[in-house]
Amino acid sequence: MVSNICVKKFGGTSVGSTERIEAVADRILKEREKDSRPYVIVASAMAGETNRLVDLANRTYLGFRGPAYDMLLASGEQVSIALLSMALEKKGLKAKPYLAHQVGIKTDSMYSRARIKEIKTEPLMKDIQSGIIPVVAGFQGVDEFDNITTLGRGGSDTSAVALAVALKAQDCEIYTDVPGVFSADPRIVPKAKKIPSLCFEEMVEMASLGSKVLHIRSVEIAAKFQLKLQVRSTFEMTEGTWIMNENELNTSMESPLVTAITHDTQTAIFKLVPLPQGAEVLAQLFARLSEKGIVVDVISQSEIDQGQRLAFSVPVEDIIQTKQVISEFFPKVDTTVLDQVSKVSIVGVGMRNHPGVAAKFFNVLAQNKVPIHLVTTSEIKVSAIIDRKDLEKSAQALHSAFGLD
């Protein structure tokens, strides 16, 4: 059974100052005028706040992960939900701020990248029945030991989607500082255009390839429970981008070959040479990295003059932990870290049945004299890790070449 509850999530920029928080309260009031559905609000920390907290942690103990780190990072959302609740009260609405433990957002204990296991909806349902708008802290949860956990950077989207699923909402609205999902990050590709709708699969790829407009797990959960998402502007009253099932999309026109260009500046490459012989050692290395919650992305192994060379990419935030694991396994192997690199990718379900898309991708990079470090492809994406300095020109050239300008 579907409820008529509407979950609305406001991101960091949207609540970035007390003026903006007031504007969000106004926006909620305006939405209220044309829509009598009960609302549940989810908010992120004020823009820049989580970065500030990460910096404090790094200055105190670089590379530390554990309950203290998550407690620190989660504090940003406590401030924004309290302020937003006050702003709503000031507008004459009844509102109540909730930290994750008060709602019962239970997660595992993988600190700084925890996964939601269950959500108790009773406290929220009680409020809703009394006409109160719950304002829930995004990004955080609580584990079985009552420690505060966090869901990974950008995780408020996942809080909102998980809440919407638990509350059996029809859809979930993600309010942000852009009017929707664009054919590329408008900050990098000025000619990027808003996409009216796209399917879960494309959005999962885009999110996993670094398009930070949505947290990847929020899209995975939405896909699993067939919950429609709308990404829309906090500041403009316009329809945003709908993310839904592929067969519900408007397919009256042939879908474009490539739907979007994405990029990720938060990636780093490790190169190890010469590697000891034997596959077990690699299996053990990657097992150890995964135990630490480090997601290894692209992997390549090749034979060069000095012997076997292993190259793989990891998120920048995991560089220190990855170095620790490598020195445990291969204290004597020469290790190079490239941290001035970025990943650029093309995504689209349209490329499924069309050969030659990868060839065109490599051609565009070659024409622009962009060297490639690592490559990976799937049915609906082609990615390359390139030097950071080549990112803008590559993304813009690919955007034009695939007809997205």
Ligand code: ADP
């Ligand atoms: P919020 O704080 O609201 O969660 P984020 O900064 O996490 O916002 O996500 C919104 C940002 O995502 C935009 O400002 C934009 O720069 C970036 N972005 C990256 N790729 C895209 C894309 N394809 N479409 C729209 N925005 C994108």
Ligand code: ASP
């Ligand atoms: N405040 C958290 C972050 O900056 C979560 C979020 O914004 O979604 O990563």
Ligand code: MG
């Ligand atoms: Mg975000």
